[in-house]
């Protein structure tokens with residue numbers, strides 16, 4: 001294959017743009033463990049302001065951001081209510097148990113979306129033998145469900161249930177930006193219902209590294225202590241925070257282009273004989289489909305890679321494709337052309 005592969009494995013594979021590299025070159029830095037990196041201060045305060053919260057802390061990954069949140073909201077032995085396909089449950093190395101001694105109580109939502117009454121039903125009683133329910137985690141957009149968006153009224157309902165039962169609320173908003181661009185609901189309108197929110201700058205926004213945990217002054221002060229204990233205190237980190245700040249300021253609106261590309265990809269893939277996919281199910285930048293001709297996802301992915309199209313497995317026959325800033329409409333059309341020889345057979 002002479003043409004370079006079209007990489008649809010994840011929205012994390014983007015390369016920094018020239019403007020972003022310039023922002024890195026120009027970054028003012030200091031030792032952030034001493035709280036002296038001016039670029040990090042700006043990134044944290046702009047992110048907090050955008051989400052309508054008091055404070056934010058910059059961390060190396062979305063996993064660390066979520067895991068710090070779990071640690072500050074719950075005690076060992078407590079139970080965390082979350083959707084069964086949540087990233088926290090599937091893709092964080094078992095850290096909720098490993099780092100914080102927490103038990104997860106999975107709720108089976110519809111396409112990743114839990115309802116208020118499902119959450120209410122998952123809350124434990126107060127007998128000595130009951131685990132203590134202390135936290136509800138919501139994921140928006142929902143990765144494993146295919147980039148689905150939580151309706152704001154459903155979040156409102158879940159938050160009411162949580163408040164009535166003295167549970168705190170955490171949002172895994174790795175792709176909150178995508179939900180906002182697609183739904184027209186602002187970041188702050190979603191964030192209002194949560195005590196803490198994790199947002200990633202290294203996904204669709206295209207920064208090389210970094211996430212932020214956002215919340216009240218009091219909670220973020222606790223989060224800073226946990227970040228240090230988890231090994232996430234960084235020194236002249238303005239170098240990467242400058243790229244993250246550039247992404248936050250300039251790359252949010254461009255996500256709508258990724259969404260258009262995902263829809264185009266889904267429509268074209270759905271025509272192929274070996275593909276089970278409902279293009280109407282695509283809401284943001286993630287396309288999930290199944291191979292229906294008896295081949296495994298991994299076999300098909302190898303054949304696709306041989307043709308210069310990269311995607312990832314999400315189940316025995318399930319494949320995920322993700323659009324991002326480094327993929328153009330021409331790339332999408334080329335990917336469809338290349339994939340036809342692998343997927344259009346019956």
Ligand SMILES: *Cc1c(COP(=O)(O)O)cnc(C)c1O
Pocket residue numbers: 060061062063064066087088139141142143172174175200202203211
């Ligand atoms: C990517 C992602 C994260 C965090 O991932 P890192 O690779 O640790 O930055 C958290 N939640 C969701 C839903 C994600 O997609």
